[in-house]
Amino acid sequence: MIGWEDVYKVVVATVPLYVALMLGYGSVRWWKIFTPxxxxxxxSLVCFFTLPLFTFEFTAHVDPFEWNYLFIGADVISKVIIVVVLALWAKCSSKGSYCWSITSFSLSTLTNSLVVGVPLMKAMYGQMGVDLVVQSSVVQAIIWLTILLFVLEFRRTGLDISSNTSDVTEPGKDLEGNNMDLASSSSPSYWSLMKAVSVKLGMNPNSYAVFIGIAxxxxxxxxxxxxxxxxxxSxxxxxxxxxxxxxxxxxxxxxxxxxVVACGTSLTVFGMVLRFIAGPAAMAIGCIAVGLHGDVLRVAIIQAALPQSITSFIFAKEYGLHAEVLSTAVIFGMMVSLPVLIAYYAVLEFIN
Known part of the structure; x- marks a missing residue:
């Protein structure tokens, strides 16, 4: 059973994060050190330098020959379930949208496995729990953060091309006053968009750091x-x-x-529901599908309820998509995660 000493270890791991958070906040709000x-x-420094190297460093030191591939399979199934649900919501619901589907995917699937997950799983399930949560973190970096990066770049590149096209074609003449064929400058073709996205991803170290690390x-x-x-x-x-x-x-x-809560109360609650209920529920379905049981099943569900990934906020900020929602999810997610995770731990002890 998890004790106060184990809780203290989790607090020790998370408090330094809030120290860094407050230093960043104070440097702008109180001390006026940095301009916008x-x-x-x-x-950008974080997005293109420190995070890729951090990802490479922890990925390069795992042992992929010792992985539990049933556990990874359950994780993949859970993420696919969420992707399908969000795709149907975006396509069939009047309230659905491509942009909110991206953000909802981040909120329900991307977790802070290393900082919070490792000390917590060590306290709950020992080294086995640590190994599994590290595996989930590596798979998250390889597959899901890469997909997130791709769709964010796809969205931004499409917006950039459309914006440039509108600038050229409005009011139907080029800068020299010559008439233009508007049909030839409507929305960009799929292949031209894919080519532009591929070039940009090739220049982004986040897109290949994890693959070099796992190789x-x-x-x-x-x-x-x-x-x-x-x-x-180095x-x-x-x-x-x-x-x-x-x-x-x-x-x-x-x-x-x-x-401080830039996204408002309703979106904060929405983010918490996706993070602590939708994600673990989808993982439970994935675990049932592959036949996980015992402590591996418990670890799989609890790690799906870990607080929000910090990387998801950095990407949202860099690509200009609902950064206020992700920042709130990270901050409040870390605050409420410990009692929520202990509650999951207590309930799952009754499951064989």
């Missing part, structure tokens, strides 16, 4: 290789700052808003 333009540059993990564990210390040190010097700078950037974002 500089705040955007800080988020090294396979090679290193297959032939028992060690990463050269000079390379390890990666660690930036990757260790990944989580801290991400929280600092979130604090900056909060300081630039009129309210």
């Amino acid at each position: 333009e500089q705040c955007g540059a800080i988020n 090294w993990a396979f090679i290193a564990n297959r032939w028992h290789l060690q990463m050269p210390s000079i390379m390890e040190g 990666i660690l010097i930036m990757s260790k700052a990944g989580t801290g700078t991400a929280m600092f950037s979130m604090g900056i974002f909060m300081a630039l808003q009129e309210k």
Whole structure:
């Protein structure tokens, strides 16, 4: 049974995140150190440097030959269920939209596995729980964050092309006053859009850092290789700052808003429901589908209820899509996650 000492370990792991958050908030709101333009540059630093190196560093040190692939299969099934539901909602409901489907996917599936999940799972289920939550974190980085990055880039590239096209074709003449064929400059073709997205993703280290990391993990564990210390040190010097700078950037974002809860009460509740109810429910279905039972089943459901991924906020901020909703989900998710996760732990003890 989880005790006060175990709770303290989780608190010790999360409090430093709020220290970084408050430093970021104070640097803008109280001390006026950074301008809004500089705040955007800080988020880009996190998005394109510290987070990719952080992702590479933890991915490169896993052992993929020891993974529980039934557990991973349950995770994949749960995410596919959510994707299908959101796709149907966007297509069939008058309130559905592509943009909100992206944000809802982040809220219901992407978790903070390493910072909160590792100490909590160690307290609840020992090393087995830690191994499984690390596996889920790596799979999240390989598959789901990559897909999220793709759809965000696809959306932004489409908007950029459409905006540029509108600028050229309005009011139907080019800058020299020549008439243009409006039919030839309507919305961009699918393949031209895919080409533009591929080029941009090729320049984004988040899109390939995790694949380089997992490739090294396979090679290193297959032939028992060690990463050269000079390379390890070069990666660690930036990757260790990944989580801290991400929280600092979130604090900056909060300081630039009129309210701390920028998205309002209803969206905050919506985000909490997706995070702590929809995600675990979908995972329970995935576990039943692959036949998980015992402690592996319990770990799978509890790790699906971990607080919101910090990376999801960084991506939302960089790509300009509901960053206020994701920042609120991260902040309040961490605050309420501990009692919620302990409640899940107590209830699941009655399940064989």
